[in-house]
Amino acid sequence: MGVTLAVGTEKGAYLFRSDDARSEWDxxxxxxxxWRVTAFGEAGDGTYLLATGxxxxxxxxxxxxDxxxxxxxxxxxxxxxxxxxxxxxxxxxNRAGESLFAGVDEAGLFRSSDYGDTWQPLEGLNEHPTRPAWQPGFGGLAAHKVVVDWSNPDRVWVAISAVGVFRSDDGGETWVTKNHGIESTVEDELEGDIGYCVHCIVQDPTDADRLYRQEHQGVFRSFDGGDNWERIETGLPAGFGFPIVLDRASGRLFVVPLESDENRLPIDGEFRVYRSDDGGESWSISGTGYPVAPTFTAVLRGAMDADQRKGIYLGTTAGKVMATADAGETWTTLPWTLPRILSVRVLEN
Amino acid sequence: MDLAPDLVGARPGELNEMATVQVRLPGLLAQILGGEKNLEVEAETLQGAVDRLLTDYPALKVHLYDESGRQRPHVNLFYNETNTRWLSSLEVGVQDGDTFTVMQAVSGG
Incomplete structure (x- = not known):
């Protein structure tokens, strides 16, 4: 089965469709x-969603x-x-069962129970007691990632920059901060667990309590649903980066390290994806197929996705799309050059 | 700065019969409405024309006004040749052939 890859850029959306082998693309x-195209989704009734800005x-x-x-x-x-x-x-x-979640800037979370026709704010998060202390990161004050527990749809995590991770155990009614073990990025004078510039989170498909987190301050892992976090950077050339993606078929984790939060570029122009085969214990360069010439571009937090069949896809700020169909053994750069890529999403065909 | 310049084409306080106002949209907004750049609305006043436009094409509202109800800062709305920001009120009479133009502000180089 081929893949439909939706790519959102500063100037429009682009759809890539592959053959069954995911080697040929149109x-x-x-x-x-x-229009700026910032996110894609599937409504649950067979229709597709796209967000413009x-x-x-x-x-x-x-x-x-269609x-x-x-x-x-x-x-x-x-x-x-x-x-x-x-x-x-x-x-x-994000869709979870009959619910759709939308994370937005100015930071907040909305839920739809009618396939996206109408949306209700999740007040427990949006009016959280810590909200007066919420501060924007460089990319804004954004609720940019939602993870719904595959084993329990009442448990939901949301990542907000530069605020931190929150978890709800009651279907989104109430929320608790989950940042213990991570250094804060923004000094917080009001609350003790706010000021963390989380960039991306992902849940392990085999252990519901295991989460991985790409943070401004580095890469972290939790074994207890986010209650505690530990740094996992052995083998990485830098901790900074934006996306973190997990492929269910191979169990591999993928990140794209960048040189420091100040520069946000591949180290020495060597654009590389790193992968972990052991749940974040260690990291190494993911296969081959990278640009030979120095390449100074980055991958934003929403611009990397997996089809869960060993297909990983990323889009760069220089408008290039890279793909692997073998869980990161070999990478291919697609021939097209797009505007700055903001979002990459594998859609169900 | 004169905050009340001559209103080219505007007729403050003059209420008319129902008239057809031509609406012009920029390309970005036309895409939202299936590519149609030129619309028509019937109204007696400019405010009525805007209300009718947003009733007939509700998708436009979020693009012209923010949550506070204020016109978006980089959107300009022209009644004939008059920027509506210069008008003290949109309760001005309209006539057949009047135009209401949505423009995106352009600056820089």
Whole structure:
């Protein structure tokens, strides 16, 4: 079975479709030409979701039955009319059972129970007692990653920059910070467990209590659902990076290390993905196929995804898409050059 | 700065019969509406025309106004040749052939 890869950029969305071997690709697009495309999702009723943004015209959510014809969802995620809180970007769209979650900037979480037609704010998170201490990171004040426990849909984690990880054990009603073991990035004078610039989190598909976390401060692992975190960087040339992805078929973890939070570039121009075969105990360069010439580009937190069949896909800030169909043994750079890539998502065909 | 310049094409306080106002959209917003850059709405006043536009095409609202109800800062709305930011009120009469143009502010080089 081939793969449909949705790629969102600063200037539109692009769809890549592969053959069964995932070695030959066709490109369709741009869709939403000129719009910033920040996230993709599947609504659960067979339709697809796509989030747009614009410096002029704000953020909105759109639906398509076929990835060709799109209609804006009028009652998409939104802060209340008359308020000062602004929705500037929809960062992530996640489906879990009958629920859809949207993480947004200005930071908040919304849930839909009707396949995305209407959205309700999760007040327990959005009005959390620590909210007065929430501060934006370089990328904004964003709820950018949602993980719903595959073993228990009432347990949900959300990552907010530069705030930290929160966990709900009651289906999103109440939330508790989960950052013990990580150094804070932003000094917090109000609360003791706020100020962590989490970039990405992923849950282990075989152990529901095991999480992995790419943080501004490095790469971390938890064995207890986020209660405690420990650093796991043996073999990495740098701890800084944005995405962290796990392939279910191989059990491998993937990160893209960058030189320091100041520079945010591949070390010495050597663009490399790193992988771990042992749950983060150690890391090594993931296979071959990287650019020979020095390459100074990065992969953003939403721009890497796995098809769970050993296919890993990433998009760079230089507009290149790289793919592997063998869990990172060999990487191929697709021939097209797109605008700056913000989001990469494997869609169900 | 004169905050109340001559309103080219505007007729403050003059209420008309129902008129057809031509609406012009930029390319980005036209995509949202299936590619249609030119729309028509019927109204007696400019405020009525805006209300009718947002009723007939509700997807536009979030793109023109933010959550506070204010016009987005980098969106300009022109009634004929008058930037509506210069108008003290949108309760001005409209006539057939008047235009309401949505423009995205452009600056820099």
């Amino acid at each position: 490109l369709q697009g741009p869709l939403f030409k000129g 614009s410096n002029w015209f704000g953020a909105a959510l759109h639906r398509s039955p 990835l060709k014809e799109w209609a804006q969802i009028v009652d998409g995620p939104a802060w209340p009319d008359g308020g000062e809180r602004k929705l500037t970007q929809i960062w992530t769209l």
